[in-house]
Amino acid sequence: MRYESQVAGLLAQDITFERGNLREECLLFSLSHANQFDPLLSFLDELCDIPRLRVLESRLQFFLLSHLADLVKIFSGSRIMKLFEDVAELLSWSTCSESCDPLEKITFRISCWSGLKLCLDESSHHTQDYKSSMEKCMEFLFTLLPSAHTDGPCQGKIFEEWSEAFRCLEKAQQGWLLDLLKVSEVNFTVANSLSFETVKKIQAIAKLVQSGSLPLTVLGKLKACLLDCRSQDIWDALTEVSITVQHAEGNAKRQWLIEALEISCITRFPSTALQFVGLLCGSCCIYRPVLIVDKFTVLSDLPVTLTSLLSDSSWMVVADSVVSYLWASTERIYEWNKQLKGGFDAESIDKSENDIACFLLLVMHQACVSLKDLLPSEKQLQLANMVVPANMDVHEFHARLNFDVKSLPLL
Structure with a gap:
């Protein structure tokens, strides 16, 4: 490579050959012929050793990392294991290095x-x-995966990183994936707010279910915990899960809707469960192309989206069950509002939900009114006698629910 400038100068003037391109071509040549020429193999062996690998220019580091499969084919077993160890060390170094800018990392x-x-x-x-060595690298890389909803100049690159990560994870063995992405109830209760790592795992599970790498049942096991979290902690995962369920088989979608409404009757965070119901209804109903996804709108649209969904012949089969749980959840929220009005907190609902109690009651009442024909006559009478606040500052509720969330088209 020391003669690169001289060689580049000898190339025909009508051929554009950047310095970096020529170096990459030299490496590609070495990878292609290392099995036939020991000096080339020795050259690559030395180049991929961590002390040398660290001081290579970034472009060549990227090139070698993206050609790991070629290196594996020419190195021996023990050298391959060392290669992956060096890759992990290089990644760790690049993460901490001040010489690497965010885009380079x-x-x-x-x-x-x-x-x-x-x-x-x-x-x-x-x-x-x-495989074990590769899996260790993937596990380390997964811990470095940043939030997919980061603003700034790196946003496009982060999206590319997520896409590449899941193209890779889709190839991994299912048993290893389940271990990597294991989420237990402890992860949901160990702290006052859900950790980013837990949310990231749920998002990853949802994406891998979409691709067919994991079954929907893996996500289903997390349903109760998922819908018993603060909305601001779990929103990114909720939207990803709703997209996954949207593309599931019909019976599975219907079961998710029924169980989400059932959970809304017992969860400490009814707004979270109902937001998921809103996301699912919005993604499956005829109004999907014109709907916007944010924490406020998926709730305020619920009377329309749920009614629209249940008017579809494929969803009518679960209409009675859906409306039954809808009514039970509405009764719970109504009693909760009465307790708050009397100066008492509800024992079964988190205090952080109190600010939107009136708004939730209005939404649920409107949904029940829209579907009142599916309610028994005595429930219709109770619905008519409910005292629901008529004047509310809707903009205030919108601000409370969406202070940290962008509005996005419903996919």
């Missing part, structure tokens, strides 16, 4: 995900030892 990770994906494509050539 993301590109490091994208290149590594890309390289690992190609390694998994060649999985039949690997022993279990190699």
Whole structure:
């Protein structure tokens, strides 16, 4: 590579060959012929050793990371294990290094995900030892995966990183994925707010269910815990889960709707369960193309979206069950509002929900009115006698629910 400038100068003037491109071509040549020429193999062996790898220019580091599958084919078993150890060390170094700007750090990770994906494509050539080494790298990379909803100049790159990460994870063994993404009830109760790592795992599970890498039942096991969290903690995961359920088989979708409404009758955070109901109804009803996803709108639209959904012949079969739980949830919210009006908190509902109690009552009352024909006559009478606040500052509720959330088209 020391003669690169001289070689580039000898190239025909009508050929545009950047310095970096020429170096990459040299590496590609070495990868292609290392099995036939020991000096090339020695060259790559030295180049991929961590002390040398660290001082390479970023572009060449990215190139080597994205060609891990080629390196695996030419290195011996023990050298492959060391290669993945060095890759993990390089990633750790790049994460902490002040010499790498944020975009470079993301590109490091994208290149590594890309390289690992190609390694998994060649999985039949690997022993279990190699897989274990690769899985350790993927596990470390997953911990570095940032929020997909980060603003700023890196937003596009972060989206690319998530896409590349899941193209790679889709190739991994299901058993390992389940271990990597394991979420227990403890994760939902260990702190006052849900950790980003837990939310990220739920998002990952939802995406992998969408791709068919994991069954929907894995997500279903988290349903009760998922809908018993503060909305501001779980919103990103809720939207991803709703997209996943939207594309599920009809019976599964209907069961999710019924159980979400059932959970709204007992959860400490009824707004979260009802937001999910709103997301699911909105994504499956005829109004989907014109709906907006934010915490306020999915609730305020619920009387319309739920009514529209149940008018569909494929959803009519569960209309009675849905309306039964809708009414039970409405009664609960009505009693909660009466307690608050009397100066008491509801024992079964978190105090953080108190600010939107009136708004939830209005939404649920309107939904029941829209579907009153499906209620028994005595329930219709109770509905008519409910005292519901008529004048509320809707803009205030919108601000409370969406202080940290962007409005997005409903996918």
